[in-house]
Amino acid sequence: MKSNLWIILKKELKELFRDKKSLAMMLVIPIFIPFLILMMSFLFEAQTTTDISEYNKIGFAYELSETETQLLEEMKIEAYSGSEEEMQEAYDRNEIYLYVTKENTNYTIHSNSSEESMYASTFMEQYFESYKSLLQQNYLMNEGIDASEVLNIITVHEEVAEEDFYFANYIKNYAFLFVIMAITVSATYPATDTTAGEKERGTLETLLTFPIKSKDIILGKFFSVSLSSLITGILSFGLSYITLLISKNMFRIYANAKLLYSWQAIVLGILIIMVYSFFISGLCIAIASKSKTFKEAQSALTPLTFISLFPGMIAFMINVATNNFIAIIPFLNMTMIFTDINNSIYNIVQILLMFGSSIFYIALIMFVIIKQYKSEKVLF
Numbered sequence: 383m384k385s386n387l388w389i390i391l392k393k394e395l396k397e398l399f400r401d402k403k404s405l406a407m408m409l410v411i412p413i414f415i416p417f418l419i420l421m422m423s424f425l426f427e428a429q430t431t432t433d434i435s436e437y438n439k440i441g442f443a444y445e446l447s448e449t450e451t452q453l454l455e456e457m458k459i460e461a462y463s464g465s466e467e468e469m470q471e472a473y474d475r476n477e478i479y480l481y482v483t484k485e486n487t488n489y490t491i492h493s494n495s496s497e498e499s500m501y502a503s504t505f506m507e508q509y510f511e512s513y514k515s516l517l518q519q520n521y522l523m524n525e526g527i528d529a530s531e532v533l534n535i536i537t538v539h540e541e542v543a544e545e546d547f548y549f550a551n552y553i554k555n556y557a558f559l560f561v562i563m564a565i566t567v568s569a570t571y572p573a574t575d576t577t578a579g580e581k582e583r584g585t586l587e588t589l590l591t592f593p594i595k596s597k598d599i600i601l602g603k604f605f606s607v608s609l610s611s612l613i614t615g616i617l618s619f620g621l622s623y624i625t626l627l628i629s630k631n632m633f634r635i636y637a638n639a640k641l642l643y644s645w646q647a648i649v650l651g652i653l654i655i656m657v658y659s660f661f662i663s664g665l666c667i668a669i670a671s672k673s674k675t676f677k678e679a680q681s682a683l684t685p686l687t688f689i690s691l692f693p694g695m696i697a698f699m700i701n702v703a704t705n706n707f708i709a710i711i712p713f714l715n716m717t718m719i720f721t722d723i724n725n726s727i728y729n730i731v732q733i734l735l736m737f738g739s740s741i742f743y744i745a746l747i748m749f750v751i752i753k754q755y756k757s758e759k760v761l762f
Contacts, residue, residue, distance in 0.1 A: 395606050397576075407571045408610050412618035415560045416625040419553060423629045423636070426549045437501035441469035441481030449520075453513055459505075480506065550639035552698070553629070555721050557622040558651060559694045561615060562717060565655065566662050566690040568614035569607055570683040573666030576603045578679035600667075600751050607663040615655035623648075647723045650733075654716045657740045661712070662686070664747035671754050689713055709735035712743055 438459050443466040446454070454461050462469065462478050469481035473492070479502035480493035491506055493499035522528070623643060630641045643651065666683055673679035694717035702708070704718040709732040719736045722729065 395609070401572075401575065404572050404575065404610065407568045408614050409617065411564045411567055412614055412621050415557070415564060415618050416621050416628075418560055419557050419622065419625045419629060420632075422553055422556060423549075423633050426553070427633045427635045437479050437498050437505055439478045440502065440506060441472055441478040442484075443469045443481055444484040449516055450513060453509065453516065457505075457509055457512070459509065482506065549635050550641045551724065554626065554641065554643065554724050555698055555717070556695075557626060558619075558720050559691060559698075559717055561618040561622055561651075561655065562658060562694070562713075563687060563691045564618040565611045565615040565659055566687050569611040569659070569662045569666045570680070570686065572607045572610050573663060574670045574673075574676055574679040574683060576607065577667055577670040578673040579676045597752050600748070600755055604660075604664055604667060604748065604751070607667060608660050611659035611663050612656060615659055616652070619651055619655060643724070644726075646728075647720065650723050651720060653737070654720060657737060657744075658716055660744050661740055661747070662690070664744055664751065668747050668751050668754070671751060694718070704729070704732055706732060706735060709733075710739035712740070715739065 439462065440459050441462045441464070443464065446461065446463060451461075462472060462481075464472070466481075466483055469478070469483075470492075472478050473481050479498045480491055483490045483492065489510060491503055493503050626641050626643070630636050630639075666686065669682050669686075670679040673682055690713050693711075693714040696702075697714060697718060698721070702718070704722050704727075708718055709715050715736045719733055722732070
């Protein structure tokens with residue numbers, strides 16, 4: 383039994399490493415992950431470092447006071463003055479990003495939902511807070527009251543913990559999600575080639591006529607595809623860590639953040655990659671075995687790439703919290719548990735549920751595949 387299994391495994395690995403497309407899937411796909419991480423980091427930094435010239439052109443439909451003029455210069459606001467009709471026309475021509483009208487002591491900011499107007503509105507809110515503070519100080523000084531005693535009754539200091547840093551957590555979670563996606567993509571081609579591909583070439587029928595148990599044939603194919611997926615996963619995870627290390631020194635948004643994975647996250651990440659490689663390899667083989675041609679199998683396996691990515695992505699976006707039920711949902715459970723470890727949340731029950739349910743799914747998939755190959759239906 384062991385010798386037959388070893389013969390099949392050697393055959394599958396030999397074909398796997400000889401095939402250029404399989405090698406490309408296994409070794410080239412991980413190279414895209416650093417580019418995705420760097421691109422997302424660049425976009426994050428661009429959001430936080432928007433140049434002031436992109437939103438500082440502001441219209442004022444009233445006569446500016448000397449205090450306002452001085453404050454506008456200090457805040458580098460490019461002011462345009464005129465009637466409300468003139469400011470509306472300038473706004474419509476995109477010469478200004480918003481304009482302000484005044485009635486007695488009531489100021490109204492006129493803007494829309496465009497990105498420039500949103501930045502400009504936030505900027506003007508800061509401006510009016512500063513302007514109001516100056517007016518309050520001048521009033522108190524005129525009344526002979528120490529402004530610092532009135533306006534600075536309390537002080538507020540915000541301390542952001544490293545592990546709670548938004549952009550750092552976001553990019554670390556997405557980096558691991560990209561690793562999961564890379565494993566999925568890597569598993570699809572060899573699983574298709576070793577099942578539907580062999581069926582289409584006529585070699586599977588010949589293989590099944592050999593005095594070898596169906597279980598040995600399936601296990602040989604399963605372990606070869608799993609090894610390919612595992613190599614992709616470990617390589618992707620390693621490149622992700624290196625890219626995060628580079629990003630830490632490249633982008634200012636990560637300057638005070640804990641960007642690198644902890645040793646607990648690394649250990650758990652490797653274990654998850656191993657289990658997920660077995661799970662997705664078995665699932666790909668089970669689906670591809672039902673296809674008659676290579677092309678049909680590829681079409682059937684394409685949705686798996688999206689299924690491996692989108693549940694975790696949506697969970698990140700809406701801040702879904704991990705619970706015992708989520709811990710047993712395939713695809714979603716692994717990314718959620720890894721996210722919790724990144725956030726220093728160690729729920730042993732949920733971790734055991736995740737690994738236990740994954741092992742159960744792998745055993746169930748293998749049972750289905752072996753049952754398929756014991757029947758002639760796998761050939762026709």
